[in-house]
Amino acid sequence: MSKNTEKIGYACAYTPLALIDAAGYTPYRILPMSECPDQAGQLLHDNLCPHVKRILDRAISKDLPEIHGVVLMNSCDAMRRLADAWRRVRPADNIILLDLPATADDAAVAYFAGELARLTESLSEWSAGNITNSDIETSLQQYNQLPPLFAKLRERSRQGKLAGGSTRMQTLYNEAMTAPFEISERSLKQALAEPVSKGPESNGIPVFLFGNVLPDPEALTFFESCGARIIEDDLCTGSRLFTPIELGENQDLLLQISRSLLTRPPCARTFDPGQPLKMAEDILTRTRASGARGVIGQTIKFCDPYLDRLPAVRETLRQAGIPLLLLEGDCSLRSIEQQRTRIEAFIEMMR
Amino acid sequence: MMYQYFKDMADGIEAKILQDPDLNNPRRKYALETARLGSRLYSGNNTVAWCGLAVPFNLLNVMGITSCFVEFVGAVLAATGTADPFLEEAEQAGFVGDTCGYHRTVIGAARKNIMPEPDFLIATTCPCSGGIAIMENLAAVFNKDLFVLNVPQEDSEQNVAYLADQIGDMVEFVTRHTGEPLDEDKLRQAVENTNRTRKIMEDIYQLAQNVPSPTDGRLLTNFGLVMPLFCGTEAAVEIAQAYKDEFTARVDNGIPGVPDEKLRLLWIQNRIQFNNPLVELLEKEYRANIVSDELNDIFWDPIDPQDPYPGMARRAIAIPLNGSIQRRIRHLQKLARAYSLDGAINPCNWGCRQGTGARGLISEGLKEIGVPVLNLEVDCVDKRNFAEGQLRTRVEAFIEMLASRPRPAP
Numbered sequence: 001m002s003k004n005t006e007k008i009g010y011a012c013a014y015t016p017l018a019l020i021d022a023a024g025y026t027p028y029r030i031l032p033m034s035e036c037p038d039q040a041g042q043l044l045h046d047n048l049c050p051h052v053k054r055i056l057d058r059a060i061s062k063d064l065p066e067i068h069g070v071v072l073m074n075s076c077d078a079m080r081r082l083a084d085a086w087r088r089v090r091p092a093d094n095i096i097l098l099d100l101p102a103t104a105d106d107a108a109v110a111y112f113a114g115e116l117a118r119l120t121e122s123l124s125e126w127s128a129g130n131i132t133n134s135d136i137e138t139s140l141q142q143y144n145q146l147p148p149l150f151a152k153l154r155e156r157s158r159q160g161k162l163a164g165g166s167t168r169m170q171t172l173y174n175e176a177m178t179a180p181f182e183i184s185e186r187s188l189k190q191a192l193a194e195p196v197s198k199g200p201e202s203n204g205i206p207v208f209l210f211g212n213v214l215p216d217p218e219a220l221t222f223f224e225s226c227g228a229r230i231i232e233d234d235l236c237t238g239s240r241l242f243t244p245i246e247l248g249e250n251q252d253l254l255l256q257i258s259r260s261l262l263t264r265p266p267c268a269r270t271f272d273p274g275q276p277l278k279m280a281e282d283i284l285t286r287t288r289a290s291g292a293r294g295v296i297g298q299t300i301k302f303c304d305p306y307l308d309r310l311p312a313v314r315e316t317l318r319q320a321g322i323p324l325l326l327l328e329g330d331c332s333l334r335s336i337e338q339q340r341t342r343i344e345a346f347i348e349m350m351r
Numbered sequence: 352m353m354y355q356y357f358k359d360m361a362d363g364i365e366a367k368i369l370q371d372p373d374l375n376n377p378r379r380k381y382a383l384e385t386a387r388l389g390s391r392l393y394s395g396n397n398t399v400a401w402c403g404l405a406v407p408f409n410l411l412n413v414m415g416i417t418s419c420f421v422e423f424v425g426a427v428l429a430a431t432g433t434a435d436p437f438l439e440e441a442e443q444a445g446f447v448g449d450t451c452g453y454h455r456t457v458i459g460a461a462r463k464n465i466m467p468e469p470d471f472l473i474a475t476t477c478p479c480s481g482g483i484a485i486m487e488n489l490a491a492v493f494n495k496d497l498f499v500l501n502v503p504q505e506d507s508e509q510n511v512a513y514l515a516d517q518i519g520d521m522v523e524f525v526t527r528h529t530g531e532p533l534d535e536d537k538l539r540q541a542v543e544n545t546n547r548t549r550k551i552m553e554d555i556y557q558l559a560q561n562v563p564s565p566t567d568g569r570l571l572t573n574f575g576l577v578m579p580l581f582c583g584t585e586a587a588v589e590i591a592q593a594y595k596d597e598f599t600a601r602v603d604n605g606i607p608g609v610p611d612e613k614l615r616l617l618w619i620q621n622r623i624q625f626n627n628p629l630v631e632l633l634e635k636e637y638r639a640n641i642v643s644d645e646l647n648d649i650f651w652d653p654i655d656p657q658d659p660y661p662g663m664a665r666r667a668i669a670i671p672l673n674g675s676i677q678r679r680i681r682h683l684q685k686l687a688r689a690y691s692l693d694g695a696i697n698p699c700n701w702g703c704r705q706g707t708g709a710r711g712l713i714s715e716g717l718k719e720i721g722v723p724v725l726n727l728e729v730d731c732v733d734k735r736n737f738a739e740g741q742l743r744t745r746v747e748a749f750i751e752m753l754a755s756r757p758r759p760a761p
Binding site: 041042043044045047048049074076077078080081083084085087088097099101102103107108111114268269271273274276277301302304305307308309310311312314315 | 444445446447449450451454474476479480481483484485487488490491496497498499501503504505509510513516517520675676677699701702704705707708709710711712715
């Protein structure tokens with residue numbers, strides 16, 4: 001499929017970027033970063049996820065680049081409502097809402113592969129082209145180059161050897177979420193080619209940051225100004241989006257994409273019924289493995305998938321003797337800055 | 352405590368029915384069956400499954416499982432004025448007050464050992480993310496096996512097949528836990544009963560559409576939500592028939608549910624479960640009758656007794672709280688026309704993202720056909736912040752506005 005410069009908007013880390021790329025589009029993540037007036041609450045409700053509301057605000061205010069369509073995932077109630085509201089405010093847009101199972105058993109994987117087939121058909125229709133298996137394979141191989149690049153940069157950042165540290169990492173993530181693959185790849189390789197930073201030793205306390213949506217690079221700078229050094233993250237605007245799609249021989253491509261997406265380090269909305277609340281143990285495991293001395297959970301307000309699992313996280317970390325600070329924000333730096341005292345006190349407690 | 356509550360309730364209702372067996376009191380029969388279900392849940396003598404809303408309960412009834420959606424407990428605790436300590440327990444444990452009161456009550460009750468220990472749990476992704484998260488928590492609290500039904504959003508061949516297959520897997524899951532295979536003959540009979548109940552419920556709702564309506568603001572409270580728990584049983588058929596007979600008699604004899612009915616209202620999603628003066632205020636002071644509840648409708652086709660799983664899947668997918676808001680609005684508009692409604696009340700249950708999250712779109716959708724909506728912004732379960740005075744003022748203003756408009760033609 002020939003490349004064009006048109007964009008397809010998306011909003012969730014479960015979106016199969018390679019399929020959008022295979023259709024000849026640039027996947028463009030609609031990040032909740034704008035100064036648009038707050039209008040979404042009138043169409044939906046004020047007590048709804050600020051991530052979704054800010055995305056909708058951008059749509060209402062036409063604060064979006066030209067997009068040829070939008071791919072939304074039924075990852076949670078708020079995302080479903082976003083799809084509904086999008087149809088209302090931008091009725092001429094191509095839009096598809098994919099059903100995303102809450103579990104990753106074989107039946108769910110097969111079902112989601114069917115949804116990916118539906119997406120492929122829609123993308124073909126929108127592009128007036130035909131997406132072949134070869135197109136998909138090419139795009140998959142291409143996008144699979146990003147996770148190892150990110151992994152190397154994360155390691156460098158963890159060691160304090162990346163100029164700009166976690167703030168720079170988030171800038172690179174944001175570019176990879178919104179720019180064509182070639183530009184992202186170039187930026188990542190350029191960053192890796194830089195001489196290893198010999199910046200001053202950070203005396204920041206190593207912290208594992210988990211949560212959902214935190215795309216503002218200045219937020220990471222802010223955490224560091226409070227004395228934290230983010231050495232590991234699990235955010236859907238961070239490492240979670242860029243994990244490799246495992247490709248095996250002679251297997252259905254869409255099935256492989258489905259399995260990889262559903263079994264990657266999950267957002268709280270995906271879980272294993274056989275191991276309820278395993279998310280808490282996973283956070284503990286990653287904290288220990290990373291060498292972090294504390295954990296900051298940064299979630300957006302009104303996010304039920306996280307809100308209803310955080311008590312288990314709190315209890316698990318408490319029993320393990322690992323300090324935890326839970327923060328709620330509205331995707332804006334301002335909402336986090338208001339919590340400076342709490343963050344500084346948390347870090348100080350660990351010194 | 353809860354077992355005794357339900358047992359006393361059931362005994363009391365049975366005694367009243369025996370006093371006057373010829374008196375057709377459908378609400379009493381409905382309440383009796385609800386109390387019996389509660390007794391069975393809490394007796395400790397039955398195989399119990401806590402479930403999500405969209406589970407095919409008739410199937411579980413056939414398999415001898417005493418099952419219920421977890422929000423039922425939240426509603427009962429709210430109705431009996433006993434939810435507060437469980438809400439506090441949940442909040443102490445870290446379940447913030449921004450989340451759904453039904454779920455906070457339930458998780459608090461589980462932590463305080465008020466929820467009967469289930470033998471297993473069956474969650475559904477419909478209607479909401481919060482619901483399935485609470486089921487995951489309950490599985491951890493009780494340390495019991497959890498099965499999940501992923502309910503797709505739209506009715507398509509692929510989606511129905513996926514959910515139907517999952518229902519088949521659910522049956523195997525239940526069989527593994529009980530050691531009892533599904534009795535196909537009993538299932539066929541239960542589906543036939545379900546279809547009979549369905550038809551009678553259609554008739555009930557048809558009768559309620561009369562002007563004036565034979566129902567009032569209480570008779571059908573929670574009806575559409577709770578009746579699926581009894582579906583498949585003879586009791587469900589009897590309850591439905593009692594309602595139909597009552598409404599038929601009222602219509603035939605010109606007995607309205609609310610004397611001198613002046614305004615007809617739709618209640619969106621869930622009722623306020625704790626004791627509150629709203630219905631009395633509407634009826635006594637304004638002759639405003641809640642003639643329709645959004646979930647009191649038949650939105651599913653009869654199920655094929657020979658091949659029931661696809662029909663059960665379609666029913667789950669068709670639940671108004673599933674799928675797009677556009678579909679939900681079309682359903683609300685249909686109800687508005689069928690019931691000749693003057694207005695609608697949306698409680699906007701605090702913490703309800705799937706429902707209340709679309710408050711603005713729903714208001715727009717009903718306004719399109721000339722039906723104003725009052726958005727209350729209350730917690731339907733947690734009465735601690737309930738401001739009766741404010742609610743009264745808003746309801747009064749809304750009703751006065753409605754009363755000043757020309758009435759829609761029946």
